[in-house]
Structure formats: structure tokens, C-alpha cells
Amino acid sequence: MNRRKFLTILGSAGVVSALGSAKVAEASPASFPYYPDSWGVLHDTTRCIGCRRCEAACQQVNHLPEPKVPFTDLAVTEKKRHTTAYEWTVVNKYEVNGKPYFRKLQCFHCNDPACASACFARCFSKLPNGAVVYDGSQCVGCRYCMVACPFYVPGFQYDLAWDPLVQKCTFCEPRLKEGKLPGCVEACPVDALTFGRRSDLIKIARARMAENPGRYVDYLYGEYDAGGTAWMVLAPAAGGAPVPVDDPQGAGTEFKQLGLDTHLGSQPMGQLTYGALGAVPMIVAFWPVLFGGAWAMTKRREAMAKLEQEKIIKDAKDDLAAAVDAAVRKIGETEGEGAAERARQAMTEALKAREAQNSGDGHGEEK
């Protein structure tokens, strides 16, 4: 960062925000998915058996701390656990239409992630390979990413005093680079997790629905939700009852029972804030005009009132002077020049005394 760049950023909130909006325009929904060749994972909840081997693998390959409850204890799946800073994936048991099913929770690796949009220090990035990764070296620890994430994914190291960071599933990005599968996918014994190109996974999911009538809800969670995600979920159907195809909310009940929100909309979450952010340059430009104008009008009104008052005072003074002149002339005609001069003097003095008294009062009033 050089000085000029720094000043550019500091000096013009409007311009900075305008740049932000320009970036938004470029990233409109029309360009979905951003990285057509990116990887994804299809999670088939009808296959998952809740063995927690994905959790164990995740802990191992990412060198996370030992769990409080050993991975062989399957009873913890009964609890509705969230991912945390030290457990990047968890498997929970859900009752779907009375039958037990398991769902694995981890970062969904959104196409246009809410966390990245919300971060004011640019810690998150969506990589072309599909992973949403976080670099803590410039993290301020504000945790707005956690507020923004619609899936409650990022965890924070609340227990650390010196370098607490946000932590979440990385899609095993370092392993992807080496050409390996993510730890959890590799460990899954029942093929509940299918790794592949996101575009292929969508076709695979549709094929499974077609080949197994009545097995799946006809809705692929993550295809469009929150702008689309790299990790997508298939849900078990409600006793084979057909679900209207064009009604994603009709598919909501099964997904809701699986703890997934189908009301997020198909826009990336960040887009919900871009309207408000786009108004910033308008306010920066227009408010000074509006309030400057109001100030100018106030000043003008004050000046006009002052002029008007001065005119009234001048008129009154002129009237008074004319009256004094007339009176003096009259006295001069009847009483003689000497009397007129004395009368003029007396009246002038009286007026002066009155004026002095008035201005004194006026001053006191002003204070």
C-alpha cells in the first residue's frame, strides 16, 4: 500500500463505495456459477449412517484438537450440534417424517459467500477450485462473517486471548491442491458424499432422483439456495408423496426437518446489502446540497428579516425627524427663532436619551 492509494481510500467514501457497487454489477446472478469447473460435494442424506468417520478424518487431516467425546461414541449425534472453531464438521441425527436420518454439517462453500461479502478486512476468498478459504493474518476478529453466514458455520476461538481467529472447513484446500480428496469424503464408508465438478454433481443428483422414484425430495438443496453452494444436499422424500416441482417451499418440510433453511432465496446473501451500500454515494453527493441549501435559505431569510427591520427603523426615524422639523417650524412661526432652537435641542436630547435606553435594553435582551 503506497501513500497515494491510502489517501484515495481515506479521502473518498463515495468513490470507495462506488467501486464496491461496480464489483457487484459484475457479479450479478447472470454470471452464476462463477467458476463452472469448480469442485463440489453431493451429500446424500438417504445414505448417511451417522458413523462419524468423516468427523474423525476431518480432525486428523486438519490437525484439530482431540474431541471431548471419542468419535466412536455415536450418541452425540442425537444432540443438535453446530460446527465450531475446533469441529469443522459434525453429523447430527434428524427425524424426517418420523424416521431417523443423518446429515453432515460443514461449510457449504457458497458460490458468492456471505462471509466474504461481510468481511471488512477481506479475509475470505472463493477460489476457482470451489473452496471458500479464510486467511486470518488480517482478521480483526469482528465476527460479522458469523452473523452473515446463513448456515451458522464459522466458529471463533473464544478461548484464546492473543490470536483468536475464525475457523471453518477449508474444503481441505491443501489436499485438493495435491490432487487428494477432502478428508471426510475419503473416509465415508457408504458413499454418502460424492466429490466432483459442481456442474456434474447437479446432473448426478437429478439422475438419482429419476432412477429412484419416491426416494428423494425433488429439490437439490444448494443448487440455487443462497446463490448456490458447492456442497449440496439430497433429502429423503415424505413417504413417496409427490412434491410440486416448481415449489421449492413445498420441499421445505423435509429440509426444515433436516435443519436446512429453504427460505434464504436464490440471491447471494451479500446482495441483500448492496442496495443500501449503493445508496451511499447518493447520500454523500446529495446531503451536502440539501443541507447546504437549507443553510443558505436560513441565512437568506435572516438577512431579509434584518433588512426589513432596518427599513422599518429608518422609516420610523425619518417620520420622527420630519415631525420634529414640522414642530420646530411651527414653534418658530408662533414663538420666534429662539424658542424654536430651544425646542429642537430639548426634543433631540429626549430622543437620544430614549435611544440610549432602548439599545441598553436590547443588549440585555440579546444575552
Add this chain to the structure above:
Amino acid sequence: MDTHGIIIPTKDKLFNLEPLLSKTPGNIITWIILAVGFVITVIRFTVGIGSVTNLTEAQPWGLWIGFDLLCGVCLAAGGYFTTVACYVMGMKHFHSAVRPAVTTAFLGYAFVVVALLYDLGHPLRLPYMFFFPGTTSVLFEVGLCVATYLTVLFIEFSVAPMEWLAQKFPWLLTCRKIVIRVTILLTIFGVTLSTLHQSSLGSLYLIAPGKLHPLWYSPFMPMFFFVSSMAAGASMVIFEGLFAHKGVHQYMDATHLREADGVVLSFARAASFILFAYFMLKFIDMLVQANLPWLGTGWGAWWLVEMFGFVLLPALLYAKGARDGNVGLCRMTSVLAVAGIVLNRFNVSMIAFNWQLPSAERYFPSIWEICISIFVVTMIVTAYRFIVYNMPVLYEHPDFKGEEH
């Protein structure tokens, strides 16, 4: 010129610390709170945020954001509200209200930043947002505007300390003159920045429609936050007056005392209008968002309590108080109005946030979080008292009396 109990610091005796150090009950309570706060501060910064808060993965923002930041910024709106009324709209009879309002606004914002340092995982990295600006983030806008506005408020406020120290450091007179000359620029800059960040505090939650209850979530949240901040600004001026007249009455000069009632009535009338407008905005928004069915639920009842008890009721009471010239009623109403603003911010940030989570996962602040919030408020009050005891805030300094600006 009536200076009854006012002690004006002179060149030789610059500080008037007696009222802060004497062993009155108020001072003793202050010292205890500050001592406890200091201990919790040490724990917070040596053991971690988790050691003193109930924050979780699901509730990453708690009382320190919901109260210290959201309410702190909103309740400091008196600064822009009063300066605009006085300088832009030309209501010169509010002039004596400007300095107290600017002082509290400056302190409010300064301590918002202090409180924020407690909440941030990496407080020292706060300036990083300027070096790595995440321009798509609402928080970036909030940060940029708050930082800039804090600077503006500091300059606006600086007139008081400069008048205080001018006898000792005469070069301050030049600075003071420059600041006074740009008053109107600062005012307009200030209202622009306030509009931006007051509203963007509401925009922060736009990104989380799944977490905030539909009765509080709305695409118009930025507007609600801004409009309610105006009512908060007007109410806070009245509210502060309520305490100032109790605590530091002897530091008010004749002008301040004479204008005080007029300020209360005018601001009450303004707050009444704004609260009515806010009520209509929220109500129409509720209808437009098709949230009517929610009113039948418990959340709906809670929403109605907020809307009728803490928005419409203070609006009506303000209107009555202003019409009858009843200063006491207006002052009492300001307590209700301020409570209403705090309630709204609590609802958005904590109570109606994560409303779908099971109650076991819901957040309630820890005693230590509450203590830190009380600690911050106590610091503001103490700083305010120090300023009022030493600087010409509630009175005009005799050296600068009668100067128009």
C-alpha cells in the same frame, strides 16, 4: 452576568477536580464500578473473550454490540440533531444546547470505539479495515463513517477545551477561530456521515434474513435505524438535561437555564413528529411485508408492545407535553423514548435474533458482559463530569462571551 456556583478554571488553577474526588456516595459508587471494570478488563484481555462472555458460534454479537455499539451510536445522535437545528435551520435559541449535545455525542462515539475494542478478537488490528478495505461489507461503511465522524465530533467539541486552556496556551486562540469559522462545514459533514452510519447499523442485519424475526427484518431497516436515531437524538438531549439539572445545575449559566425549557419543549415536539412517522413507517412495512399473521403469535405480541408502548405512547406523551408546555412530562417521556430505542436495538440484535433456535441455544449476556457495559457508561459519565467541571460547556466562558457563531 450571573455565575452563581460556576468555578471557572484560571491560568494558575487549571483543574477543578474537587467535585470528582470528594467522598460523596456518587463518587464512591463510581470508583467501585471503575475498579471492578478494570479487573474484568484485565481478565478479558489476558484470558480471552470466552472467559467473560456468553457468546457462541450462533450468537457472535451480544450485549457489547447490541448495547454499547448500536445503542451508543444511536443515543449519541443528539450531536447531529442539535447542530443541524441550530446552525442549518437557524434555530438560534438552541445555541446553549449545542455544546452539551456535541460533548455527549463525542464522548458517546469515543466510548463506542473503546467498547468495541473489548469485543474485537484483534483490537489492535482495527485500522486494518482501511488497509484491506472490504468495500462490499456494510461494516466497512460503518467503520469508515464512525471513524470520520468521530474526528468531526472531536473538532466540533475541541472549542470547549481550547477555551478552557486558552489562558495558559494562547496559540489555541488561533485554532479556536479556525474551528468556529468552519462550524457550518463540520455540521453538514456531520449530518451526512451520521445519516450514513446510523442507517448502515440497520443495514448490518440485512444480510441475515434467516436469523432475524420477520417482524423486525425488513429491507427498510436502514431507514428505520436512521429515523429512530433522529428521535433518539432529540430524546437524548432532553434525557441528559434531566440528569444535568440534577447533578451539575450550578455549572449552568443564566442563558442556559433560560433556554433550557424552550429546548425541551421544541425537541419534544420534534421527537413526537418523528416517532409518529417512525410508527407509521414500521406499521406500513409490517403490512407490506405481509407480516400480519405473525401478530397473532407471541413474537407479534412483543412487537406490538414495542410499537405501542415504546413508540406510539411516547409520541403521544411528547405531543401532549409540548402542547401543554409541560416540561416535566416531556422529561419523563424522554426516559420512555430512550428505553424504547434501546428495546428496539436489543430486539434486532439479541431478542428477535436467532429466534428460531431452541431456547437452550439462545443467548443471555453474562454478568461480566453487563458489568463491562455499566463500566463503559460510568466512564462516559465520569468523563462528562470532568469536562463540565472544567470546560465551558453549560456556561459561556467570560473571555468569549457574546461572540456570535
